[in-house]
Amino acid sequence: TSTIDTAALHDWISRFAVAMNDNREWLTELDSAIGDADHGANMARGMAAVVDKLDAGAPETIDELLKGVGMTLVSSVGGASGPLYGTFFLRMGMTAGAVPTLDAASLATALRAGLDGVVARGKAEAGDKTMYDAMAPAVDALDSTLAAGAGLAAALVAAADAAAAGRDATRPLVARKGRASYLGERSAGHLDPGAASTAILFETLAAAAQD
Ligand code: ADP
Ligand code: MG
Ligand code: MG
Numbered sequence: 001t002s003t004i005d006t007a008a009l010h011d012w013i014s015r016f017a018v019a020m021n022d023n024r025e026w027l028t029e030l031d032s033a034i035g036d037a038d039h040g041a042n043m044a045r046g047m048a049a050v051v052d053k054l055d056a057g058a059p060e061t062i063d064e065l066l067k068g069v070g071m072t073l074v075s076s077v078g079g080a081s082g083p084l085y086g087t088f089f090l091r092m093g094m095t096a097g098a099v100p101t102l103d104a105a106s107l108a109t110a111l112r113a114g115l116d117g118v119v120a121r122g123k124a125e126a127g128d129k130t131m132y133d134a135m136a137p138a139v140d141a142l143d144s145t146l147a148a149g150a151g152l153a154a155a156l157v158a159a160a161d162a163a164a165a166g167r168d169a170t171r172p173l174v175a176r177k178g179r180a181s182y183l184g185e186r187s188a189g190h191l192d193p194g195a196a197s198t199a200i201l202f203e204t205l206a207a208a209a210q211d
Helices: 006-022 024-034 039-055 062-076 081-096 104-122 132-147 152-169 179-187 193-209
Strands: 003-005 101-103
Touching (some): 006 024, 006 039, 006 062, 006 193, 024 039, 024 193, 039 062, 039 081, 039 193, 062 081, 081 104, 101 104, 104 132, 104 152, 132 193, 152 193
16 A cells, blocks of 8 residues: 555554553553553553544544544543643644545654654653654654655554664663653663553554555
8 A cells, every 4th residue: 555544544543442452451561660550551541532432433534533533642541641642643633634545755744743742742852761762763764764665564564663673772771751760770671661552553553554
C-alpha cells in the first residue's frame, strides 16, 4: 500500500487498544520499578474508552478520527501519559486535515507533528528516558527510509524497529522527566514504560499498514 486511509488508521487504533490490554501487566510492571505502577492501567483504560467512542460512530475523515482519539485520551487518562498521547493524536489529526487518505509523505508529516506536540507538552529531550526516546527515532527512521525510496509499509516497519531500539536504549538512562526522575540514579537499569507503549504504537501502525 502506498497510502493509508481512515479505515487503516482505525485498524491501527483498534490494534493498539488490543495491545494495550494484552500488555497491561507488563507496562504496569515496568512502571512499578520506576514510577507508580499504573501505566498499563492508564493506557488500557484510555484505549478502551477510545474503542467505545469509535464503536458508537466511526468518523470518515482522518482528522475527526485522530482528534477524537486524542480528546478521549486526554479526558479518560489521569496520568502524564493521557495528555501526552492525547496531544500526539490531536496534533497528528490537525496536521492530517479533513481528508480520507494520506500518502506516505503526509503520514510522516502528521506523525512528526504528533511528536512535536509531545515535546511542546512535556518538554522532553533525547535521553531523558521518556516516550520521546522511542517516538523521535521512529519518526526520524520513517523520514529517512522514505527519502531513501522505500515504500510506506517497509518504511513503517523501519520506524517500528527504530522505536523498539529506542525503547531498549532507555534501560541504562537516568530519568530527567516525569515521575521516574524523582528516583534519580535509581531509575537506571529499567526500561521506560512510556517508551515501551510507544514502541507498541509504532509496531501496531506497521501491522495495520501491511494489509
Ligand atoms: P504517571 O507518570 O502520571 O503515572 P504514566 O505512568 O501513565 O503516568 O506514564 C508515564 C510515562 O509518561 C513515562 O514512562 C514517560 O515515558 C512518559 N512521560 C512522563 N513525563 C513525560 C514528559 N515530560 N515528556 C514525555 N514523556 C513523559
Ligand atoms: Mg505511572
Ligand atoms: Mg500515575
